[in-house]
Amino acid sequence: MGAVDPTFIQEPQHRPKLTVTEAQGIPQIDLSPLTHLSPDIQDLVDEVRHACENWGFFQVFNHGVPLESREKLMSAAKRFFDQPVEEKTKVRRDEANPQGYYDTEHTKNVRDWKEVFDVTVQVPTQMFASPDATDDQVTEYINRWPDHPPELREVCEEYVKDVQQLAYKLLELISMSLNLPENRLEPFFSKDQTSFIRLNHYPPCPAPDLALGVGRHKDAIALTILAQDDVGGLEVKRKTDGEWIFVKPTPNTFIINVGDIIQVWSNDRYESVEHRVMVNSTKERFSIPFFLSPAYYTMVEPLAELIDEQNPARYTGYSWGKFFATRKGSNFKKLNVENLQIYHFKIPDEVKVDDGVTQVDNLVV
Numbered sequence: 269m270g271a272v273d274p275t276f277i278q279e280p281q282h283r284p285k286l287t288v289t290e291a292q293g294i295p296q297i298d299l300s301p302l303t304h305l306s307p308d309i310q311d312l313v314d315e316v317r318h319a320c321e322n323w324g325f326f327q328v329f330n331h332g333v334p335l336e337s338r339e340k341l342m343s344a345a346k347r348f349f350d351q352p353v354e355e356k357t358k359v360r361r362d363e364a365n366p367q368g369y370y371d372t373e374h375t376k377n378v379r380d381w382k383e384v385f386d387v388t389v390q391v392p393t394q395m396f397a398s399p400d401a402t403d404d405q406v407t408e409y410i411n412r413w414p415d416h417p418p419e420l421r422e423v424c425e426e427y428v429k430d431v432q433q434l435a436y437k438l439l440e441l442i443s444m445s446l447n448l449p450e451n452r453l454e455p456f457f458s459k460d461q462t463s464f465i466r467l468n469h470y471p472p473c474p475a476p477d478l479a480l481g482v483g484r485h486k487d488a489i490a491l492t493i494l495a496q497d498d499v500g501g502l503e504v505k506r507k508t509d510g511e512w513i514f515v516k517p518t519p520n521t522f523i524i525n526v527g528d529i530i531q532v533w534s535n536d537r538y539e540s541v542e543h544r545v546m547v548n549s550t551k552e553r554f555s556i557p558f559f560l561s562p563a564y565y566t567m568v569e570p571l572a573e574l575i576d577e578q579n580p581a582r583y584t585g586y587s588w589g590k591f592f593a594t595r596k597g598s599n600f601k602k603l604n605v606e607n608l609q610i611y612h613f614k615i616p617d618e619v620k621v622d623d624g625v626t627q628v629d630n631l632v633v
């Protein structure tokens with residue numbers, strides 16, 4: 269990516285502090301009660317509720333995803349990104365089919381110091397073709413596979429299968445933590461889910477004090493399951509005081525965060541929390557988020573069981589497919605206006621804008 273172009277430079281108030289706050293890290297949750305078919309998982313459900321309410325982020329261990337599957341994908345990702353840019357652009361994302369390689373994502377209109385490779389879980393993945401509410405045309409996304417490394421497709425597919433299992437377990441725990449039946453959320457994903465994985469590569473950056481790997485944002489999807497390598501860079505905004513907290517890499521754990529869709533389903537009981545990625549002047553970093561996302565025709569709205577007279581619905585419903593199509597369009601041009609956000613669907617009473625410009629942004633598409 270060369271020297272730091274001005275398009276990468278964050279406004280002074282959004283620049284990272286290079287001394288990191290690590291104290292009071294995000295909760296660590298042991299999922300072994302699930303794999304051992306323990307009859308009593310109530311403590312685990314309580315831990316998940318506590319983590320979702322207080323942090324919106326947690327790490328899981330004893331999660332059942334084989335380490336080998338993750339390591340094979342991390343090495344295949346490195347081999348892919350190690351190639352010259354001319355090779356990578358052969359599988360470049362385009363507007364009609366946003367799968368494959370991309371190196372010019374912007375978050376809040378500032379360019380991210382990263383390159384990505386996206387792969388959908390369902391093949392093909394169906395999505396609305398246009399953000400226009402009156403246009404019901406559906407398009408199909410197809411994965412783009414490079415010639416090199418030849419194993420990339422197989423290791424991605426294996427990893428997706430394994431992480432998908434973990435995603436279903438987490439959905440059950442989250443449902444139970446909201447006092448819902450354990451399978452309450454599964455139907456949103458069991459048919460036509462639009463989930464995808466992203467291989468993120470953050471090259472060393474000559475100005476880690478000015479640029480970010482991913483600018484501050486919330487994930488628009490339902491749930492993120494993130495594998496990070498041992499370099500570190502992810503920071504989460506602590507709910508209690510707004511402080512940026514460094515998420516220390518812990519071998520063979522996944523970082524889980526609630527996305528905007530769960531925020532809406534839970535009628536704000538669980539909030540999607542802002543996070544960002546710092547870069548490093550000497551080391552490259554890799555991470556692999558799995559973005560669990562429902563079928564394109566899902567109407568996202570507070571779950572009926574969670575609203576009553578004391579807790580009226582805080583959002584009007586919105587179409588996931590139209591939301592996605594709107595955000596996706598904004599990835600191809602630098603916007604001078606704010607991106608579509610869930611708070612645009614908030615029922616007035618409490619419309620919050622945190623910094624006068626935007627509250628949340630990058631869909632991760």
Ligand SMILES: O=C(O)CCC(=O)C(=O)O
Binds near residue numbers: 496
């Ligand atoms: O690389 C990371 O640690 C997080 C990336 C992220 O937040 C995203 O891709 O949405």
Ligand SMILES: [Fe+2]
Binds near residue numbers: 485486487543632
């Ligand atoms: Fe994110």
